[in-house]
Amino acid sequence: MEITAAIAREPNKPFTVEKIQLDENIRDNEILVRVVAAGMCHTDIVCRDQYYPVPLPFVPGHEGSGVVEKVGKNITKVVPGDHVVLTFNFCGACPSCQEGEPGYCHELFGYNFGGARPGDGSGTMKKGDELIHGYFFSQSSFGDHAIATERNVVKVRKDAPLELLGPLGCGIQTGAGGVMNSLHPRAGSSIAVFGAGGVGLSAIMAAVVVGCTTIIAVDVKPGRLKLAKELGATHTIDASSGNPVEEIQKITGSGTNYSLETTALPAVLRQAVDCLTLRGVCGLIGAAPLGTEASLDMNSIMFGRSVRGIIEGDSVPDIFIPRMVDLFMQGRFPIDKLMKKYKLADINEAVADSEKGTAIKPILVMS
Numbered sequence: 003m004e005i006t007a008a009i010a011r012e013p014n015k016p017f018t019v020e021k022i023q024l025d026e027n028i029r030d031n032e033i034l035v036r037v038v039a040a041g042m043c044h045t046d047i048v049c050r051d052q053y054y055p056v057p058l059p060f061v062p063g064h065e066g067s068g069v070v071e072k073v074g075k076n077i078t079k080v081v082p083g084d085h086v087v088l089t090f091n092f093c094g095a096c097p098s099c100q101e102g103e104p105g106y107c108h109e110l111f112g113y114n115f116g117g118a119r120p121g122d123g124s125g126t127m128k129k130g131d132e133l134i135h136g137y138f139f140s141q142s143s144f145g146d147h148a149i150a151t152e153r154n155v156v157k158v159r160k161d162a163p164l165e166l167l168g169p170l171g172c173g174i175q176t177g178a179g180g181v182m183n184s185l186h187p188r189a190g191s192s193i194a195v196f197g198a199g200g201v202g203l204s205a206i207m208a209a210v211v212v213g214c215t216t217i218i219a220v221d222v223k224p225g226r227l228k229l230a231k232e233l234g235a236t237h238t239i240d241a242s243s244g245n246p247v248e249e250i251q252k253i254t255g256s257g258t259n260y261s262l263e264t265t266a267l268p269a270v271l272r273q274a275v276d277c278l279t280l281r282g283v284c285g286l287i288g289a290a291p292l293g294t295e296a297s298l299d300m301n302s303i304m305f306g307r308s309v310r311g312i313i314e315g316d317s318v319p320d321i322f323i324p325r326m327v328d329l330f331m332q333g334r335f336p337i338d339k340l341m342k343k344y345k346l347a348d349i350n351e352a353v354a355d356s357e358k359g360t361a362i363k364p365i366l367v368m369s
C-alpha cells in the first residue's frame with residue numbers, strides 16, 4: 003500500500019517526506035496501524051545522525067499512536083478499531099524478558115534498531131526498487147500507517163485523546179517510569195531532576211504523583227524551568243548561573259534522597275551523584291554516545307549512595323501505559339503541557355524548534 007512517511011536519508015540532513023510502499027502482507031504476529039500522530043524523541047534524531055548504526059535510509063518514529071486497521075492470524079490482543087499506543091519491542095524469551103524486565107531485553111538492539119523484521123530480516127518498506135528500512139522500534143511511525151507487533155502495541159481507552167498519547171510509548175514512559183517504577187520515592191522524600199526536557203518534565207510530574215515534597219528541577223533554559231514549576235517542581239535551579247550541587251545542599255540541608263540524570267553529560271552525572279544525601283540513589287537515563295566515561299568520587303559511593311541505569315523507565319508497557327493514561331484523564335499527569343503539534347510535512351520545523359527549546363515534545367499529526 004502507498005503511504006506518506008518521513009525518511010532519514012543522510013546524517014545531519016533534513017528529513018524528506020515522500021510517498022513509499024508499505025508491505026501489505028502482514029505476518030501472523032503483526033498488526034497494521036493507521037497512525038494518528040507520533041511524538042518526536044531525541045533518539046529519532048541521533049539515529050538519523052548515526053550515533054547508533056541504524057541502516058539508512060530509514061523511516062524513524064517510535065512514539066506512534068493510532069487505530070488498529072488489520073491484524074495477523076495469531077493476534078488476540080487487539081482487534082480492528084482498537085486505539086493503541088506503539089512502544090519499544092522486545093523478544094519475550096531472553097532472561098530479562100522472562101523476568102518481566104523487557105527494557106533490558108538481550109535482543110533490544112535487533113528488535114528496535116535493525117531496520118528489518120527481527121525474525122527473517124525481511125524489509126517492510128520500499129520506494130520503487132529502493133529498499134527503505136522500516137521496523138524502527140518495530141513501528142517506523144513517522145508515516146500514516148505502520149506495521150507493529152503484538153508485543154509493542156498497547157491498547158488504550160477510547161475516551162482519551164489519541165493524538166497526544168504516542169509519547170507515553172517512549173519519552174514520557176522513560177521519565178515517569180524512572181520515578182514511579184525504578185526509584186519509587188516515598189511520599190515526603192526529595193528528588194532533583196537534571197534536565198527539564200520531555201523526559202525530565204515527565205519525571206517531575208511523576209514525582210508530584212508519588213508525593214515527593216521537595217522536587218528540584220535543574221536546567222539552563224529559563225523557559226523549561228518555568229514549565230517545571232508549573233508542573234509541580236518546588237524549586238528550580240539555573241545551572242548556568244551557579245553550582246547546582248551547592249544550591250541543592252542549601253535547599254535540602256544534606257542533599258536529596260533521589261536524583262535523575264537525563265542530559266547524557268558526564269559533568270551533569272557527577273552533579274547528580276554529588277547532590278545526594280547518604281544512601282541516596284541516582285537514576286541514569288540520559289543516553290550518551292557509546293564509550294562515554296564519567297568520573298565519580300569513590301568515597302561518595304561508599305556511603306551508601308548508588309547509581310543505576312534505567313531503560314524505558316523499567317516499564318512493562320501493557321501495565322504502565324494505561325496507568326499513565328488514567329492519571330492524565332484524571333488531570334494528575336498533564337502531558338499535554340509538554341506538547342506542540344506539527345503536520346508531518348513540517349517535520350524539519352519540529353526538529354528545529356526542539357533544538358532551539360521552543361518545543362519540548364513535538365507531535366507530528368498525520369492528517
Ligand SMILES: [Zn+2]
Nearest residue numbers: 093096099107
Ligand atoms: Zn528479551
Ligand SMILES: [Zn+2]
Nearest residue numbers: 043045172173
Ligand atoms: Zn525515545
